[in-house]
Amino acid sequence: MSGSSAPRLKDVAQAANVSMSAASRILRGERDRFGEETCQRVLDAARQLGWRRNLLVNGMQTGRTKMIGVMIPPYDSFWVDVLAGIHLVLAGADYLPITVWVGDCQEMPHFEKDDDQGLGQISRLLDRRVDGLILWPSFAVAYYKHFRELLERRVPVVVVDHEFSEDQIADSIETDEQRCAKAVAQHLVSLGHKNIACLSSRETAWQAWAVRRRESFEQALADHPEVKIKSWRLNPWGTDGLEIAEEILRQEPRPTAVFCVTDHEALYIYEAAAKLGLRIPEDLSVVGFADLDFAASLRPPLTTMRQRPKDIGRRAAQLILDRLDGDFADHPPTTIRVGADLIVRGSTAQQSLIKARD
Amino acid sequence: MSGSSAPRLKDVAQAANVSMSAASRILRGERDRFGEETCQRVLDAARQLGWRRNLLVNGMQTGRTKMIGVMIPPYDSFWVDVLAGIHLVLAGADYLPITVWVGDCQEMPHFEKDDDQGLGQISRLLDRRVDGLILWPSFAVAYYKHFRELLERRVPVVVVDHEFSEDQIADSIETDEQRCAKAVAQHLVSLGHKNIACLSSRETAWQAWAVRRRESFEQALADHPEVKIKSWRLNPWGTDGLEIAEEILRQEPRPTAVFCVTDHEALYIYEAAAKLGLRIPEDLSVVGFADLDFAASLRPPLTTMRQRPKDIGRRAAQLILDRLDGDFADHPPTTIRVGADLIVRGSTAQQSLIKARD
DNA sequence: ACAGACAGTTCAAGTAGTTGAGCATCCCTC
DNA sequence: GAGGGATGCTCAACTACTTGAACTGTCTGT
Numbered sequence: 001m002s003g004s005s006a007p008r009l010k011d012v013a014q015a016a017n018v019s020m021s022a023a024s025r026i027l028r029g030e031r032d033r034f035g036e037e038t039c040q041r042v043l044d045a046a047r048q049l050g051w052r053r054n055l056l057v058n059g060m061q062t063g064r065t066k067m068i069g070v071m072i073p074p075y076d077s078f079w080v081d082v083l084a085g086i087h088l089v090l091a092g093a094d095y096l097p098i099t100v101w102v103g104d105c106q107e108m109p110h111f112e113k114d115d116d117q118g119l120g121q122i123s124r125l126l127d128r129r130v131d132g133l134i135l136w137p138s139f140a141v142a143y144y145k146h147f148r149e150l151l152e153r154r155v156p157v158v159v160v161d162h163e164f165s166e167d168q169i170a171d172s173i174e175t176d177e178q179r180c181a182k183a184v185a186q187h188l189v190s191l192g193h194k195n196i197a198c199l200s201s202r203e204t205a206w207q208a209w210a211v212r213r214r215e216s217f218e219q220a221l222a223d224h225p226e227v228k229i230k231s232w233r234l235n236p237w238g239t240d241g242l243e244i245a246e247e248i249l250r251q252e253p254r255p256t257a258v259f260c261v262t263d264h265e266a267l268y269i270y271e272a273a274a275k276l277g278l279r280i281p282e283d284l285s286v287v288g289f290a291d292l293d294f295a296a297s298l299r300p301p302l303t304t305m306r307q308r309p310k311d312i313g314r315r316a317a318q319l320i321l322d323r324l325d326g327d328f329a330d331h332p333p334t335t336i337r338v339g340a341d342l343i344v345r346g347s348t349a350q351q352s353l354i355k356a357r358d
Numbered sequence: 359m360s361g362s363s364a365p366r367l368k369d370v371a372q373a374a375n376v377s378m379s380a381a382s383r384i385l386r387g388e389r390d391r392f393g394e395e396t397c398q399r400v401l402d403a404a405r406q407l408g409w410r411r412n413l414l415v416n417g418m419q420t421g422r423t424k425m426i427g428v429m430i431p432p433y434d435s436f437w438v439d440v441l442a443g444i445h446l447v448l449a450g451a452d453y454l455p456i457t458v459w460v461g462d463c464q465e466m467p468h469f470e471k472d473d474d475q476g477l478g479q480i481s482r483l484l485d486r487r488v489d490g491l492i493l494w495p496s497f498a499v500a501y502y503k504h505f506r507e508l509l510e511r512r513v514p515v516v517v518v519d520h521e522f523s524e525d526q527i528a529d530s531i532e533t534d535e536q537r538c539a540k541a542v543a544q545h546l547v548s549l550g551h552k553n554i555a556c557l558s559s560r561e562t563a564w565q566a567w568a569v570r571r572r573e574s575f576e577q578a579l580a581d582h583p584e585v586k587i588k589s590w591r592l593n594p595w596g597t598d599g600l601e602i603a604e605e606i607l608r609q610e611p612r613p614t615a616v617f618c619v620t621d622h623e624a625l626y627i628y629e630a631a632a633k634l635g636l637r638i639p640e641d642l643s644v645v646g647f648a649d650l651d652f653a654a655s656l657r658p659p660l661t662t663m664r665q666r667p668k669d670i671g672r673r674a675a676q677l678i679l680d681r682l683d684g685d686f687a688d689h690p691p692t693t694i695r696v697g698a699d700l701i702v703r704g705s706t707a708q709q710s711l712i713k714a715r716d
Numbered sequence: 717a718c719a720g721a722c723a724g725t726t727c728a729a730g731t732a733g734t735t736g737a738g739c740a741t742c743c744c745t746c
Numbered sequence: 747g748a749g750g751g752a753t754g755c756t757c758a759a760c761t762a763c764t765t766g767a768a769c770t771g772t773c774t775g776t
Contacts, residue, residue, distance in 0.1 A: 006511050050507050055485045056417045057763045060731045080433050098456050124454050127413045149408050153364050294652040377756050415733045419761045
């Protein structure tokens with residue numbers, strides 16, 4: 001057991017008494033050029049010695065490592081599902097995703113702040129010659145700095161979940177915010193709400209999606225001039241969720257419904273409502289966004305927009321593969337907008353209910 | 359932009375007008391053997407051309423790819439933290455973890471059932487010549503089938519979170535179940551509880567930890583003969599959580615405290631309690647395990663054993679690195695037991711409270 | 717008997733570097 | 747003017763395998 005290490009093709013060839021080239025060809029399936037008995041000998045020898053292909057060598061020779069770098073934030077259940085979609089598609093094509101995290105935004109508690117970290121991580125991926133990159137737009141900085149290089153190396157990039165920037169330089173898969181906003185607005189308006197609040201997250205530069213989500217919602221309500229809408233947001237550190245939530249619920253007149261750009265913010269509203277003795281949904285309707293794993297087990301269960309993260313992941317992976325296989329290699333960058341579903345649960349109700357109790 | 363691809367060392371050498379070997383040495387930091395002006399020329403050329411080291415080649419030559427395979431279940435917040443610890447340590451050593459999922463147990467909704475999948479995934483890792491493997495014991499099957507091979511290839515394996523098997527064949531990092539069980543038992547007993555239930559999870563073969571957790575708890579209570587303990591478990595599909603929870607709470611006499619082997623099971627108890635009109639903690643104390651992300655936001659917040667997942671991940675990664683660096687290479691397999699902390703929140707209370715109200 | 721065809725196999729040059737050993741200068745010493 | 751030792755750089759072999767081209771031997775057809 002001491003001298004042994006990974007068996008080489010040379011060993012297999014020797015054991016089968018053929019040349020390395022013959023062994024190589026037979027093991028790669030080019031079998032019809034050889035005698036049946038020879039093939040068997042080689043195959044047996046390979047099995048016996050436990051030989052396996054060395055994708056490092058393949059990578060060197062073909063320039064394809066069959067690895068895709070994935071840079072996304074430390075996961076909540078949304079990102080786990082995105083990853084699941086990515087894994088599923090890539091594994092099917094015998095590709096392997098390599099996932100890295102970057103900690104240069106405060107939402108990520110797992111890493112010490114380090115501005116060069118994004119660069120370091122992307123370097124670690126490129127040094128290993130990944131064939132493509134799937135990334136979350138918050139890594140814009142790291143991405144921009146490497147952009148020229150990625151382009152020159154012809155490494156396809158797909159951005160997931162939220163539009164990357166105005167100038168379409170990479171493919172992008174995102175949730176269709178406008179349709180979502182319309183669906184939420186429609187739902188609340190049809191329930192008779194006329195005074196609605198919107199609670200956004202922190203709206204830091206790397207949380208542009210929060211801005212877009214809030215603005216989409218405001219726009220969607222602009223079609224209903226009879227409805228009053230006021231928006232709020234967390235401070236840049238995201239530390240004042242509960243206070244803001246209370247502030248919203250202390251307004252005169254009090255909003256009868258709150259749309260939160262994320263289920264996380266909805267938690268603050270729940271907490272503030274409990275504190276102020278407001279009942280959900282009798283006194284207050286609440287809508288979240290994302291349908292994170294805890295949304296259904298809140299009391300009452302949270303009405304929320306369920307995105308399709310697995311779908312997003314799947315399409316991102318597929319898009320990368322398409323770009324790599326050349327069919328799609330030279331198309332201009334595309335944006336795919338994925339739908340979402342309004343899951344109506346117990347946290348929203350007719351506004352008339354409130355009137356009846358008043 | 360069309361003909362360009364990754365720049366080669368040859369290009370850099372040519373641009374700097376030196377031999378490849380000189381360029382190689384200078385770029386790897388062996389600078390004192392060369393003239394300062396030459397070094398500058400090479401460095402400048404490399405920067406200009408955007409050259410970066412090719413770890414595939416390094417991997418071929420040294421047999422070290424600086425990649426560690428990680429096989430863990432689709433993540434809840436516990437596993438996310440484990441991963442965080444792993445990433446942190448490995449990134450510090452310029453290693454990259456490659457995480458794969460396997461779907462051959464039902465807890466994993468993300469993949470279709472496929473018994474060979476574990477094998478396929480482990481193959482995908484070995485084909486890329488990962489230097490080591492961190493894995494979750496549920497992958498025992500895949501692991502056992504590859505065990506001889508891993509041994510012969512001298513790929514170090516570390517098993518995380520729960521003991522792998524009786525015969526110590528790999529390093530193992532686990533939560534110290536016995537100490538945890540003692541802490542929970544101590545907490546409940548000191549609150550005056552005399553009739554305690556334990557709600558285990560499914561106890562399928564690949565959830566051996568549930569068995570161990572339950573048994574440790576039963577043993578811990580054996581030191582308190584005045585306390586009655588009865589255990590329950592979910593069915594093998596995990597579908598009857600709510601029913602079992604109700605059954606527990608309908609016992610005569612009703613247990614005054616329930617220990618759940620996971621926060622997930624505690625959710626069922628909460629739900630059943632709400633359904634039966636029981637108040638937590640006044641009528642019923644509940645203790646969970648893991649301190650998953652939702653535990654603190656339940657109402658009342660859940661008392662639970664907080665494991666140290668980040669620590670577990672960190673130590674697993676460190677152990678792999680130690681084995682690779684040779685210092686530790688020839689030690690027999692070790693087990694590291696990581697502590698955990700009882701987080702007392704609002705779901706547990708003095709049993710006397712209950713008496714006072716009865 | 718000899719060309720042509722074909723199966724079965726080998727040669728050698730790639731892939732992108734790394735590295736131990738060695739060589740050419742130049743300066744200084746004796 | 748030879749010897750010694752830095753200094754600064756290059757040669758060539760090596761990593762593990764792939765692949766286009768070529769070569770050998772046997773069989774067939776004429």
